[in-house]
Amino acid sequence: MGNNSSTPEVGKGATLLSYSDRHPAEVLEVSADGKRCVIREMNHKAKANAEGMGHQDWELTPNPDGYKRTLLYRNGAWREVIENVVFEPIFSDQFKTTTDLWIRCGELGLYDDNNDLKLVKGFTKVTRIYPKVNILFGRAEYHYDWEF
Numbered sequence: 001m002g003n004n005s006s007t008p009e010v011g012k013g014a015t016l017l018s019y020s021d022r023h024p025a026e027v028l029e030v031s032a033d034g035k036r037c038v039i040r041e042m043n044h045k046a047k048a049n050a051e052g053m054g055h056q057d058w059e060l061t062p063n064p065d066g067y068k069r070t071l072l073y074r075n076g077a078w079r080e081v082i083e084n085v086v087f088e089p090i091f092s093d094q095f096k097t098t099t100d101l102w103i104r105c106g107e108l109g110l111y112d113d114n115n116d117l118k119l120v121k122g123f124t125k126v127t128r129i130y131p132k133v134n135i136l137f138g139r140a141e142y143h144y145d146w147e148f
Contacts, residue, residue: 006137007072009035013140016133017039020147024060024140028068035073039135041066044142058142070131079130086119086127 008014016023021066029038043063050057070081087101096099105111110118117124 006147007034008039008137010059012138013042014039015139015141017136018134020143020145022141024142025066025069025135026140037071038068039071042140042142053146056143057101060140060142067134071135072130074130076135078135081131081140082125082129082131084127084129085124086118087117088123088125091123 008030010030011029012027014025016025022135024042024044026042027037027039031037042060042092043059043061043066045122046055047057047059071078072081073079092101095104105117105123110120110123112118112144119126120146
C-alpha cells in the first residue's frame with residue numbers, strides 16, 4: 001500500500017503508513033510538477049460513541065500547530081526532506097574527545113536555547129537527508145493497532 005501512485009492535492013488528506021498504524025495529515029502545498037509537497041499532521045480523538053478498546057471510530061480535525069513535513073518524490077518514492085545542522089569537519093576534527101568539542105562549542109555559543117546547534121559559518125553547516133516515507137494521498141485516516 002505504501003508504494004502507490006497516488007498524487008498530492010492541496011486541501012485533500014494524506015495517510016502516513018507505519019507498520020500497522022496509520023496517521024492522518026492534510027496537504028498544504030504542492031509544487032507545479034507535483035513532485036514536492038508540504039503536509040501537516042492532523043489531530044485525532046475517539047468519537048463519543050466509540051465502544052472501548054479495539055474500536056476504530058476516530059474524529060479527525062485540522063491541527064494548525066501540527067508537525068509539518070516537506071516531502072519530495074525522488075528515486076521512485078516519496079521521501080521526507082530533513083535538514084540537520086552538523087559540525088564542519090575542519091572544526092570538529094581538531095578535538096581529541098567529544099567532551100572537548102562540546103566544551104568549546106559552549107564557549108563559542110554554538111548552541112541555542114534548546115541545545116540545538118546554530119548555523120555558524122566556519123563551524124557548522126546544513127546537511128539534508130531523504131528517508132523514505134510510506135504515504136497514501138487522497139484520504140486522511142487514523143488507525144491504531146490495539147494488538148501492540
